[in-house]
Amino acid sequence: MFGLIDWWRRRSARGRAFDPAWRAILEAHVPFYPALTGPVRERFETALKVFLLTKHWIAAGGMVIDDEVKVVISAAAARLVMNRPRDHYQRLTEIVVYPSHYVHPGGDGIIFGEAQSWGTVVLSYDATTHGMKNPGDGHDTALHEFAHVLDAADGKFDGTPVLDHLTSYAPWTRVMSAEFLRLRKKVARRGVLRRYGATNEAEFFAVASEAFFEKPRQLRDRHPDLYAVLRDYYASDPASDV
Numbered sequence: 001m002f003g004l005i006d007w008w009r010r011r012s013a014r015g016r017a018f019d020p021a022w023r024a025i026l027e028a029h030v031p032f033y034p035a036l037t038g039p040v041r042e043r044f045e046t047a048l049k050v051f052l053l054t055k056h057w058i059a060a061g062g063m064v065i066d067d068e069v070k071v072v073i074s075a076a077a078a079r080l081v082m083n084r085p086r087d088h089y090q091r092l093t094e095i096v097v098y099p100s101h102y103v104h105p106g107g108d109g110i111i112f113g114e115a116q117s118w119g120t121v122v123l124s125y126d127a128t129t130h131g132m133k134n135p136g137d138g139h140d141t142a143l144h145e146f147a148h149v150l151d152a153a154d155g156k157f158d159g160t161p162v163l164d165h166l167t168s169y170a171p172w173t174r175v176m177s178a179e180f181l182r183l184r185k186k187v188a189r190r191g192v193l194r195r196y197g198a199t200n201e202a203e204f205f206a207v208a209s210e211a212f213f214e215k216p217r218q219l220r221d222r223h224p225d226l227y228a229v230l231r232d233y234y235a236s237d238p239a240s241d242v
C-alpha cells in the first residue's frame with residue numbers, strides 16, 4: 001500500500017510543470033547547475049521536481065522554509081540520482097531544516113547534518129549553502145547526507161548501496177575496502193578524500209561521493225579504481241564533463 005501511494009505521488013509530481021522561478025534560484029545558488037545542459041539538465045530538473053514535491057519539509061530552530069531552501073536542498077539530492085531514474089530515495093520521507101548547526105538534547109557535539117535510517121534527513125541550511133558555494137573543496141554537507149540515504153536503501157548504513165547488477169558487488173567490495181584501508185593508513189597527508197572518510201565504511205562512501213562530484217578529475221587521476229566504481233554506480237562521469 002505504501003508503495004502504491006508513493007508511486008502515485010511521484011507520478012503526479014512528474015506531471016507538474018517545472019516552476020521557472022526555481023531556475024532563477026538554481027542559477028543564483030547552485031554553482032553546478034549552469035554546466036548541466038540538454039538531456040542532462042532535463043533529467044536533473046525532473047529528479048529535483050519529484051524530490052521537492054514528494055518529501056515533507058519540516059522547519060526547526062526558527063527556520064523558515066521557502067522555495068529557495070527547498071530548491072537548493074533538492075538540487076543536492078537530485079545531483080546524485082539524476083542518471084539513476086529508479087532511485088528516488090524511497091525510504092526518505094522528511095527533510096528537517098535548521099538555520100544553522102544544532103545539538104542533540106544531552107549530546108556533546110554540534111551537528112551540521114545527519115541521515116537517519118527511519119526516513120529523515122536533518123540539515124543545517126548554513127552548512128548546506130556553504131558546501132555548495134565552495135564547489136571544489138570536496139565537502140558538501142547535503143550531498144554527503146543524501147549519499148548516506150542511498151547507502152541505506154537496503155536497510156543498512158554499510159557503505160554499499162543497492163547496485164544495479166549482482167556482478168557489480170564483488171568489484172565494488174574489493175575497490176571500496178582497498179581504498180578505505182588506504183585512507184585509514186594515510187596519516188596527516190592532504191589527499192583528495194577527506195580524513196573523515198576513514199571513520200567507517202559508511203562515511204567512506206559518503207566522503208568518496210563528495211569527492212566524486214566536487215573533485216572528479218583529481219579523484220580519477222589519483223584513485224582511478226574508486227572513480228570507476230562510483231562512475232558506474234552514479235551513471236555519471238563528472239571528470240569528463242568539467
Ligand SMILES: [Zn+2]
Nearest residue numbers: 144148203206
Ligand atoms: Zn556522514
